Every structure is written in C-alpha cells, then in structure tokens.
Amino acid sequence: MAAAYGIHLGNSSACLASYTNGAPSVIANDAGDRVTPAVIALNGSEWEIGLPAKSGQAATKAIIKHNKRLMNCDFSDEDLTYVESFSSCRIQNDENLVYEFETSETKLYSNPDNIATKVYDKLFTIASHSMRDDGDLKLVLAAPLHWSNASRQRIVKCAELAGFDVLQVICEPAAAIMAYNLEDTVEDTNVLVYRLGGSSCDASIVNISGGFISVEKNIFRSDLGGQCLTKDLANYIAQEFKQKWKLDPQESRRAMAKLLNHADNCKNILSTLNSAHVHIESLLDGVDWNQNVSRARFENAISSKIPSYMEPAQKIIEEFSGKISKIVLCGGSMKIPKLQSAIANLLPEAELLSGINPDEVIAIGCARQAGLLLDLPEITLNEPNTEVEFLGKDVYLKYLDQTVKIFKEGSPPFAQNVCNVDVGKDVKTIDFTLHENPDEEQFATETFDIEKLCKPFTLKATLQHSKIVLQVE
Template sequence: MATAYGIHLGNNSACLASFTNGTASVIANDAGDRVTPAVVALNGSEWEIGLTAKSGQALSKAIVKHNKRLMNCDWNEEDLTYVETSSTCRIQNEDKLTYEFESGETTQYSNPDNIATKIYAKLFTIASHSVKNEGDLKLVLAAPLHWSNESRERLVKCAELAGFDVLQVISEPAAALLAYNVEDTSEEINVLVYRLGGSSCDVSIVNVAGGFITIEKNIFRSDLGGQCLTKDLANYIAQEVKQKWKLDPQESRRAMSKLMHHADNCKHVLSTLNSAHVFIESLLDGVDWSQNVSRARFENIISSKLSAYVEPAQKLIESFNGKIHKIVLSGGSMKIPKLQSAIANLIPDAEVLTGINPDEVIAMGCARQAGMLIDVPEFNMHDLNTEVEFLGKDIYLKYLDQTTQIFKEGAAPFAQHVSNVDAGEDVKNVSFSLHEDPNGEQFAAETFNVESLNKPFTLKATLQHSKVVLQVE
C-alpha cells in the first residue's frame, strides 16, 4: 500500500506523520526532532524554517511566529497584536496583511499564506526523503474546529503549493480520536478531547457511536497556552539572575528573547526528566548564566496557573448531561505531567489515553485518516470535502406508554438506534409512533404495529437522511 501522510500545523510547531503497512508513525526532521518549530526567519538574504529560524534569534534575523493565527480568515485585533509582539518583523495591515522583513540591507515582503507554504515546503522535503518511490504525496490536514471552510481552503492551497496532494481537511478533535482508533468502538461513548498548544486551548466533548464522531460541546480559548507557562519560567530565571548579578534581563528584549527560548526547551525537558540544565551564553552584559531547574520547582512556579487551565474543561463537563468514558490529551503543552494529572482528576473514572506523545497525536490521526482514504481507490477524494447535512430536529419513539429519544438534533444522516422491547404476555399488539416533541403529535403518517410474540424483541430504527425506517428483529 502507498504511503499516506498527516500534518498538524500549529501556532508553535508542526508535526509530520506517515501511514504505511497499517501503522502510523512520526517522521523526524533533518535535525532528528519529531516536531518542527513553526517559525520562519529571514537571515540576510536566506530564508530559515524550523529549528534554525528559532535557535539563536540573532538581531540580524527578522522572525515571524504564530503565523497560524493570521491564517484564520476571522482573525481579530487580539490575534494581530499577539503575532506582532512575538515576532521581530513588521506587519502592515492595510488592504491585506503583509509581513515586512528587514534583515541587514535586505527588505522583503510576504504574507501569512506564503509563510505557511514555506513551512509546508519544509515538511514536504522531509516527507520526500522518507519514501523511495516517486509519486504524489497524499496528505490529510487538521484544522481548528471553529475555522470556516474558507480558512481551511487556505491551508489546502498552501500545502498544495508546497507539493502535497491534499485529500481532506478534518477537525483537530476528530484527528485526536482517530490517532487512538477510538471511532472503531462497538459501544456508544463520550470522549473529552483537551488540546493545549503554545498559544491556544480547545476543549471538546465528542460522542462516538457506530463509527460516527459528533462534537457535542466545545470551548475555545485564545488566551490560554503553553507560552504563559514558558513566560513564568523565564521570569523566574530572570529574577535569579537579578538576585545574583544585580542585572535585570527583563529590561532587555534581546535577553528576554534568549530566556524565553531556553525556558521553552527547559519546559519540554522537564516533561520527561526530573531536572533540566539551563545554560545561556552572554545573557546580559557578557554574563553567562548556568542553572539547574527541578521539575518540583517548575511545578511550584506554574501552580497558580493550573486552575485557569482546568476551568474550560470543568465548565464543559458540568454543562454536559452524560458520562464521559475516555480522555484524549493533545498539544505540546499537555506533555507536562502536572497538567495531565489536573485534567485526569476532573473525571477519575474516565480512561486517560496517553500512549502517543501529545504533540504528535493530531498528526498521527491525520496520517491514519489518509491511509484509510487511499485504501479505497474507488472513492473520489474531492467528494470527501463536501459538507454533510445533519438532522435538524429531535425524534422520539412512543410505545406502551413509553417515550424514548432515538435521534437527537445534529445526528448524522445515517444512524441507528436499537430498542429492546418486552411487551409482556397479555399484550397482543404493540404500536410505535414517531414524534418531534415528546408531548406533541406524531409526524409519521402511519403507526408501526407489531404483533406480540409473547417474548422480548428488538426494534431497530435507522435514520436515512430525514427518513426513519423501523425494523423488528
């Protein structure tokens, strides 16, 4: 079977995964890292993408970060300000957004789409080196749940300009479930999907039934992200420097830029190890800084922020009328053990799926979806991007003085509900009727009658678009 690919491009990083011989796996970049920073820089006349753009961050570089925020067609002033403050290039916002890169004697202009294309081109090169056979590189992308179709189309065009053949764009929560093969369950379950990236947070409750994935509730927060924790750690180190050398790194943008870079690396190391060493050459006024940071110290630094990260999930759980069976964690910042346990403790009875690195989960799900799509060559891949209609009303089934909701508003066009009926020995005939309101009149023209078999039987209701078909088994 041909190799298929999945990409998750986030605000802070990008991950590339492949699906071949029935297995999804992450492809490391040329530096050996499984995740590539979503950072682009102009260094003199040379464009740098990924780790080379992020590391060092010399004054000669013009850098853009968090470009994905401006790929959303519905971006706002908060998004623009966030990108401006974290980047070192200018942003012109007149007829359309334009980045102005000044590096040395060179000035070049670009836009969010071009920057995204450069990142995809970097990933395309990595993917090309991973396969022996020539041919189109089939790809599935993930996009935030709240993005419009127009925003998703921008992602598709950028990936196609980079050389990929894009099969489909799926939502990030759906990709997270696909990574763990959750949709193959035979039982109806509810899953909490918690994604914490570098600058945003998404929490969703997803219903999985009969192979269908339905988003029940969702909360998106653009003010929560791992960068807040990185900044707290950087500020802590800055205070340590000030206390020892009487120099304040917070007064220097260059020094704080270095501190943020090293604090981010330190944060990721502490996700797997109990201590991390921070060494910053020429941090301020020629002073080098060397320090060990323990995981316990880091957890103490971020402890005041934990309640803010738990709040969206807690709010969603309290508003949901049902049991949550599983928890899926995704996003690079969810590698932090303290955050993992804080979310898991919200639902002690739920199974927490942790077999995949959180910053690789969405890319793995995309790769698995791509593998399934190319395994059915008779499908027209373009048809998979069409919008699907969902049921616009609740449907209730009434029988034997009982009322059961068999389909709820938002159900997929093909769904099933099974009712086990025990009419008793004295009942000779059972009548079933369909209603849009539990107390309203039936909307079906005919009543479905079943002669009692003097034993329990199964009634299967199948939703075919707006038509309900009843069968007895």
C-alpha cells in the same frame, strides 16, 4: 504508488506523520526531531524554517511566529497584536495583511499564506525523503474546529502549492480521536478531548457512535497557551539571575528573548526528566548564566496558572449531562505531568489516554485517516454538498453456527468492523452470509478459501455506502 501522510501545523510547531504497513508513525525532520518549530526567519538574505529560525542570534533576523493565527480569515485585533508581540518583522494590515522582513542585507515582503507554504515546503521535503519509491504524497490536514470553510481552503491551497495532494481536512478533535482508534468503539462513548498548544487551548466533548464522530460541545480559548508557562519559567530564571548579579534581564528585550528560548527548551525537557540544565551565554552585560532547574521548581513556578488552564475543561464537563469515559490529551503543553494529573483529577473514573506524545496526536490521527481513505480509492470527498445516507437497518453476519451483528442501524458510510473467526484446522472453505434479521433469508453470501490462512483468522467488514465488502486476513 501513493503514500499517506498527516500534518498538524499549529501556532508553535508542526508535526508530520505517515501511514505505512497498517500503522501511523511520526517522521523526524533533518535534525532528528519529531516536531518542527513553526518559526520562519529571514537571516541576511536567506530563509530559515524550523529550528534554525528559532535558534541563533535573534537580533540579526526578521522572525515571524504564530503565523497560523492570521491564517484564520476571521482573525481578530487581539490575534494581530499577539503575533506582533512575538515576532520581529513589521506587520502591515491595510487592505491586505503583509509582513515586512528587513535585515541588514535586504528587505522582503510576504503574507501569512506564503509563510504557511514555506512550512509545508519543509515538511514536503521531509516526506519525500522518507518515501522508498516515487509517487503522490496524499495528505490529510487538521484545522481548528471554529475555522470557517474559507480558512480551511487557505491551508489546503498552501499544502498543494508545496506539492501535497490533499485528500481531506478534518477538525482537530476528530483527528485526536482517530489517533487512538476510538472511532471503532462498539458502545456509544463520550470522550473529553483537551488540547493545550503554544498559544491557545480547546476543550471538546466528542461522542462516538457506530463509527460516527460528532463534537457535542466545544470551548476555545485564545488567551491560554503554553507560552504563559514558558514566560513564568523565564521570569523565575530572571529573578535567580538578578538575585546573584544584581542585573535585571527583564529590562532588556534581547536578554528576555534569549531567556524565553531557553525556558521553552527547559520546559520540554522537564516534561520527561526530573531536572534540566540551563546554560545561557552572555545573558546580560556579557555575563553567562548556568542553572539547574528541577521539575519541582518548575511546577511551583506555574502552580498559580494551573486552575486557569483547568477552567475550560471544568466548564464543559459541568455543562455536559452525559457520562465521559475517556480523556484524550493533545498539544505540546500537555506533555507536562502536572497538567496531565490535573485533567485526570477532573474525571477520576475516566480513562486517561496518554500513550501517544500529545504534540504528535493530531498528526497521527490525520495520517491514519489518510491511510483509510487510500484503502477506499473510489470515494470522492471533494464535493462538500454530497448527500450521505446512513445504514437503515441492522446487518447480521452468519457463519457456521455463529451469528454476529456487524453493523447497527444508523452506521455511517465507510464504517468497519473486524471479527475474529476460529474454526477447526480441517476446515478448508467457509461461507459468510449477511442478513437484515437473523431469522430472515440472506441478502448476500461470500465464500472464502481459508486452507492457507493461519487459524484463528480475522474477517474485516467495510461499509461503503450501501455496499458491504468482506475481507479475510
């Protein structure tokens, strides 16, 4: 029996979600965390992935961070410099990109694809342990909107090498829309999807019409990310330490590496709590450091950066002439309340959707898409040039004395509509008929035995190419 999963592998973290019993949910890793750091380290001669790689004595490890940037076939020199600045392994960029991991015990060579495969291996193990029965692990992946097909195929290959059966790759804004089930919105809707990750951000305007999701505008920035906020918080703690002990952690690379790690943990805590305690053992010259950081202090430390983070969203809103009625937040850094309120203030009349943890949104959307695809096993999505025909006419549903338009002209294949049907308790069977015009003859009819159903019940209509399937639940 196949199981449906969704994965979002970002620059800083990875999230795994599953689709079971009609609903998506995030699967925690072996440490109990819902998000796994996308950090890989060679410690001695052993590979560490996730939290073990991120924590511990960084000086004894060869570490690679932000590997996803170099999975893009069109990566720039800026991307290479950025990854080098956060990693402790050497990167050779001759004919092929090669990582050189060197520790006191060994020296190993790898590349971005192998590193990504190791992360997918970790997530495959977590997914396998969550399954009750043996079966295929069907997967939907999310990729940045600006990535080429070649870049998308690289992550597909890595996931398949780890053991997953990849059904589809969807863009990150579409996954965010699907996490909130917005594609089922009846009216045409424009949504601002704002993603702020560890090292980059996107602002997208997405239009939803008849179950069809289209990205109208997009702005991508590789110079804005949560790492900037982490650095501001680390600098604030360093100044506090310097003021008390007359020692400057900013002069020591080892001390700042420790500070950045603790500042990142502190930032995550302050996203949900009003204060966080920082304890750093032997920060500099054997001196330990203890400090309580309030959310107000943190917000004051990052206040100068907030206008720059709002700039992509502000620009795309000004360039778009339509009405934006909803805002979807994704990316781990969007957990910060100050940033959430700043985005909401850009569109005071729009509904801010923040019910799902922002760093889980894209994975949940992918898992939901995987679940929908498994419900339609006859669909083949492997051929990129398949011609898709949209519905040419409105379709109406009639039952008893009711008439409902279930699909409008232009609806995409695989669209769904759910109707609540309320009939008398004595009704045992009911006929549903489909019409292209309410006044014309039916072109299809379906009779259901509803005697054993709880009333009212629901009727689900699914458009599969030119075929409409009716189900009662």
